[in-house]
Amino acid sequence: MANNKVRSMTAFGRAEVNYSTGTAVWEMRSVNHRYLEPHFRLPEAARALESKLRETLRKNLSRGKVEMTLNLKASSGEVAGIEINQALVNELVKAAQQVATESQPLNPLEVLKWPGVIAEPETDAEEQASAILDGFKQALKQVVENREREGAELAGFIEARLAGINEQVTTVRALLPQILQNQREKLKTRLEELLEEIDKDRIEQEIALLAQKADVDEELDRLDAHITETRRVLKNGGPIGRRLDFLMQEFNREANTLSSKAVVTDTTQAAVELKVLIEQMREQVQNIE
Numbered sequence: 001m002a003n004n005k006v007r008s009m010t011a012f013g014r015a016e017v018n019y020s021t022g023t024a025v026w027e028m029r030s031v032n033h034r035y036l037e038p039h040f041r042l043p044e045a046a047r048a049l050e051s052k053l054r055e056t057l058r059k060n061l062s063r064g065k066v067e068m069t070l071n072l073k074a075s076s077g078e079v080a081g082i083e084i085n086q087a088l089v090n091e092l093v094k095a096a097q098q099v100a101t102e103s104q105p106l107n108p109l110e111v112l113k114w115p116g117v118i119a120e121p122e123t124d125a126e127e128q129a130s131a132i133l134d135g136f137k138q139a140l141k142q143v144v145e146n147r148e149r150e151g152a153e154l155a156g157f158i159e160a161r162l163a164g165i166n167e168q169v170t171t172v173r174a175l176l177p178q179i180l181q182n183q184r185e186k187l188k189t190r191l192e193e194l195l196e197e198i199d200k201d202r203i204e205q206e207i208a209l210l211a212q213k214a215d216v217d218e219e220l221d222r223l224d225a226h227i228t229e230t231r232r233v234l235k236n237g238g239p240i241g242r243r244l245d246f247l248m249q250e251f252n253r254e255a256n257t258l259s260s261k262a263v264v265t266d267t268t269q270a271a272v273e274l275k276v277l278i279e280q281m282r283e284q285v286q287n288i289e
Contacts, residue, residue: 007148007288011028013146018131027069041070056137169227176220239289240288245285252282
């Protein structure tokens with residue numbers, strides 16, 4: 001199912017569908033997982049439908065560990081209509097009398113437990129299968145809706161952190177010219193005081209190299225690009241968890257570089273704040289489909 005919404009991988013769904021002789025009850029739980037990992041718990045009567053159920057699941061979900069349990073409950077009205085296979089009971093009684101002793105009398109309840117003694121109500125296989133599939137789709141729809149609801153909250157959380165990163169980038173970029181100029185003047189003064197005999201051109205070269213190392217303009221540009229790309233991915237929606245995870249790695253790489261180049265307190269504090277915001281996003285991204 002194509003969609004443009006951000007989804008989490010945590011959700012629950014439940015559905016009951018009645019048919020003439022019973023009720024199909026589905027329960028689904030999904031949690032985050034690297035791939036789509038379905039786990040079905042089905043009664044024997046529904047085994048033949050498993051391949052169709054898996055196909056429906058794959059069309060709706062792309063990631064997550066999903067546990068799905070089906071219970072088939074007989075209608076309460078069938079209790080009054082119990083039918084006993086009298087011929088089978090007679091044969092069982094006859095066989096039991098041949099081996100029974102006075103200390104081991106025949107227990108009627110044991111006879112009733114014997115397979116085939118109580119006739120099961122006839123079930124329309126097609127009707128039951130239809131109810132099972134219908135219930136599965138209803139429960140799955142709930143799971144998808146819950147994933148989308150939580151996904152919207154996750155997207156809002158990430159957007160808030162992106163705004164925080166953008167604020168830090170803007171702050172550092174505004175300070176950068178003055179930071180570099182101050183650093184240049186500070187280095188030049190110290191070198192001139194300590195090494196007056198060294199050639200002035202050499203001093204300028206060394207200052208230029210140090211200034212280049214302290215220049216984080218490229219890192220700031222890349223952070224801006226990552227912010228733009230993350231917002232684009234969130235807007236497009238769909239199965240975006242892996243792409244977001246990659247972007248978190250790229251964010252972290254730039255923050256580490258910024259930290260290693262920090263030469264003043266302002267840059268250091270910005271790098272620390274960036275790492276906090278990125279880690280908060282990364283934790284939430286782990287739960288996005």
